[in-house]
Amino acid sequence: xxxxxxxxxxxxxxxxxxxxxxxxxxxxxxxxxxxxxxxxxxxxxxxxxxxxxxxxxxxxxxxxxxxxxxxxxxxxxxxxxxxxxxxxxxxxxxxxxxxxxxxxxxxxxxxxxxxxxxxxxxxxxxxxxxxxxxxxxxxxxxxxxxxxxxxxxxxxxxxxxxxxxxxxxxxxxxxxxxxxxxxxxxxxxxxxxxxxxxxxxxxxxxxxxxxxxxxxxxxxxxxxxxxxxxxxxxxxxxxxxxxxxxxxxxxxxxxxxxxxxxxxxxxxxxxxxxxxxxxxxxxxxxxxxxxxxxxxxxxxxxxxxxxxxxxxxxxxxxxxxxxxxxxxxxxxxxxxxxxxxxxxxxxxxxxxxxxxxxxxxxxxxxxxxxxxxxxxxxxxxxxxxxxxxxxxxxxxxxxxxxxxxxxxxxxx
Amino acid sequence: xxxxxxxxxxxxxxxxxxxxxxxxxxxxxxxxxxxxxxxxxxxxxxxxxxxxxxxxxxxxxxxxxxxxxxxxxxxxxxxxxxxxxxxxxxxxxxxxxxxxxxxxxxxxxxxxxxxxxxxxxxxxxxxxxxxxxxxxxxxxxxxxxxxxxxxxxxxxxxxxxxxxxxxxxxxxxxxxxxxxxxxxxxxxxxxxxxxxxxxxxxxxxxxxxxxxxxxxxxxxxxxxxxxxxxxxxxxxxxxxxxxxxxxxxxxxx
Numbered sequence: 001x002x003x004x005x006x007x008x009x010x011x012x013x014x015x016x017x018x019x020x021x022x023x024x025x026x027x028x029x030x031x032x033x034x035x036x037x038x039x040x041x042x043x044x045x046x047x048x049x050x051x052x053x054x055x056x057x058x059x060x061x062x063x064x065x066x067x068x069x070x071x072x073x074x075x076x077x078x079x080x081x082x083x084x085x086x087x088x089x090x091x092x093x094x095x096x097x098x099x100x101x102x103x104x105x106x107x108x109x110x111x112x113x114x115x116x117x118x119x120x121x122x123x124x125x126x127x128x129x130x131x132x133x134x135x136x137x138x139x140x141x142x143x144x145x146x147x148x149x150x151x152x153x154x155x156x157x158x159x160x161x162x163x164x165x166x167x168x169x170x171x172x173x174x175x176x177x178x179x180x181x182x183x184x185x186x187x188x189x190x191x192x193x194x195x196x197x198x199x200x201x202x203x204x205x206x207x208x209x210x211x212x213x214x215x216x217x218x219x220x221x222x223x224x225x226x227x228x229x230x231x232x233x234x235x236x237x238x239x240x241x242x243x244x245x246x247x248x249x250x251x252x253x254x255x256x257x258x259x260x261x262x263x264x265x266x267x268x269x270x271x272x273x274x275x276x277x278x279x280x281x282x283x284x285x286x287x288x289x290x291x292x293x294x295x296x297x298x299x300x301x302x303x304x305x306x307x308x309x310x311x312x313x314x315x316x317x318x319x320x321x322x323x324x325x326x327x328x329x330x331x332x333x334x335x336x337x338x339x340x341x342x343x344x345x346x347x348x349x350x351x352x353x354x355x356x357x358x359x360x361x362x363x364x365x366x367x368x369x370x371x372x373x374x375x376x377x378x379x380x381x382x383x384x385x386x387x388x389x390x391x392x393x394x395x396x397x398x399x400x401x402x403x404x405x406x407x408x409x410x411x412x
Numbered sequence: 413x414x415x416x417x418x419x420x421x422x423x424x425x426x427x428x429x430x431x432x433x434x435x436x437x438x439x440x441x442x443x444x445x446x447x448x449x450x451x452x453x454x455x456x457x458x459x460x461x462x463x464x465x466x467x468x469x470x471x472x473x474x475x476x477x478x479x480x481x482x483x484x485x486x487x488x489x490x491x492x493x494x495x496x497x498x499x500x501x502x503x504x505x506x507x508x509x510x511x512x513x514x515x516x517x518x519x520x521x522x523x524x525x526x527x528x529x530x531x532x533x534x535x536x537x538x539x540x541x542x543x544x545x546x547x548x549x550x551x552x553x554x555x556x557x558x559x560x561x562x563x564x565x566x567x568x569x570x571x572x573x574x575x576x577x578x579x580x581x582x583x584x585x586x587x588x589x590x591x592x593x594x595x596x597x598x599x600x601x602x603x604x605x606x607x608x609x610x611x612x613x614x615x616x617x618x619x620x621x622x623x624x625x626x627x628x629x630x631x632x633x634x635x636x637x638x639x640x641x642x643x644x645x646x647x648x649x650x651x652x653x654x655x656x657x658x659x660x661x662x663x664x665x
Binding site: 010013014017021022023024029030031032034035036037041158159160161162207358359360361364380 | 567568570571578609610611612613631633634636637638639642643644645646647648655
């Protein structure tokens with residue numbers, strides 16, 4: 001099986017590094033791709049479940065643009081709606097009617113939602129949610145989970161990291177995942193001071209296994225929030241529409257006050273949403289929060305079309321089913337070579353890890369060998385499944401994994 | 413712990429151990445102390461202790477009291493010690509006056525040579541031998557600073573929880589030098605040389621790349637992307653180690 005080379009990607013990166021900090025920044029940085037030389041840095045085009053890099057290499061994409069792509073690249077229904085709105089008017093002096101259509105659709109789709117608000121990125125919405133919680137309660141502190149990711153604003157990052165000062169995180173209380181007693185302690189130690197509790201529906205940090213909520217965990221958290229007047233915020237940015245179209249909280253059986261969506265909502269078009277309960281609508285109105293492109297009409301048209309398509313094809317069922325077949329298949333291939341592949345998290349966005357080596361180096365080599373053969377796997381982040389992944393993709397992926405394990409065997 | 417106290421720890425525990433390598437890799441310095449048999453104790457009131465031992469043509473630097481020390485160099489405070497490392501103060505010899513000749517001649521020559529290797533210029537780095545030893549000493553200093561930074565530097569302490577198990581190796585390819593950090597819940601230890609099965613590995617492709625990388629003279633992200641610097645294993649340890657290492661210039665610039 002031929003392995004890929006990345007001459008043009010590397011050349012482009014050389015140019016990029018001269019004029020762009022990091023060359024490629026943020027979560028697209030090559031730094032966590034191990035080794036980076038096994039990965040493409042620049043994509044030229046994409047279609048369905050595949051993308052093609054600037055060297056002409058084709059990949060079955062299991063990162064789906066780190067989540068946004070859920071129906072497949074260039075989905076005709078979504079893109080047609082987006083292009084139609086683009087031609088009618090996109091960034092204008094006033095919002096287009098599609099904003100109301102989209103808000104109404106979300107309010108109908110998500111049972112806890114009485115209103116919707118739109119922006120661009122997930123971090124816009126998690127930040128807005130905490131501001132609403134503070135406005136509504138008159139309190140300052142926010143409880144979040146250790147290792148939980150909610151974006152890149154200073155309060156969302158850890159103290160001691162570049163650009164973050166102690167004051168930025170002074171009102172953040174981090175507690176372990178799945179530890180309702182820790183939340184109880186935080187409430188007791190900070191009486192009348194906690195405005196909000198923010199967490200993802202299940203714990204999906206990078207570099208380590210994902211963890212589903214323990215039985216009764218969310219129900220206890222919700223109960224404590226209700227008793228103490230704490231705003232419960234579900235950060236459904238990554239999971240949203242890949243577990244339950246009504247919001248991932250419905251799958252896990254709890255009712256948040258605010259739900260943050262992004263990623264899959266627009267199939268790659270730039271939009272995020274916050275939905276909330278009627279009780280918080282006035283507070284959401286009072287908090288001033290806006291951006292130059294937050295009322296762009298074309299991404300809203302894309303999101304409306306995307307959501308309707310997700311409902312039409314019952315996308316969580318489709319992505320969970322494919323993810324299960326993929327994970328089962330890869331686990332079996334690993335076992336046939338004497339390796340042990342552990343799968344955690346929901347199968348529509350699974351985290352995989354070879355447990356035969358504590359350092360993770362073996363798993364990094366496996367993912368890189370697969371990528372060099374056309375199945376784009378990262379070793380540090382959960383993968384994403386789209387409705388565009390096919391059985392042919394699955395068959396090819398398992399062949400690639402088999403070859404990758406053979407390539408590893410020399411280094412055992 | 414205040415600035416001078418942390419700096420004193422780094423001087424004794426991260427800079428001073430480089431004497432071992434100067435004796436080992438600089439033939440002139442090796443000849444200078446070839447016949448020396450002496451242990452020198454460094455004591456700082458309200459601060460750390462360390463010793464330098466010369467025996468059998470080798471130099472060994474260790475933490476704490478050195479058994480059989482013939483000379484005790486006393487410093488009235490961490491700031492006093494730091495001034496000596498800056499060449500602006502002298503220690504107070506408490507005992508071992510009969511060894512003052514060694515202190516003022518051979519030992520001073522040796523520490524001067526170490527300082528020479530730790531203060532590179534572009535011109536000096538053109539010399540392959542200088543480049544090799546400067547890189548080695550810089551790597552040592554980085555690794556040996558980590559335990560004290562994680563224990564005492566207010567910013568680095570925030571990352572202590574990441575370094576409670578496993579190990580991190582830093583290696584210059586193809587043939588070294590290399591150092592390792594052995595991590596534990598109560599103690600972190602830096603060691604020179606290769607370590608087995610590290611949890612995380614930072615491998616630099618050549619001495620030239622390592623030197624530029626360690627001295628902050630290259631775009632580190634670009635170096636990683638191009639494969640000039642390879643990072644494997646538990647990346648969060650590497651990410652947070654970078655934050656810790658970035659504290660070193662605050663104390664040792």
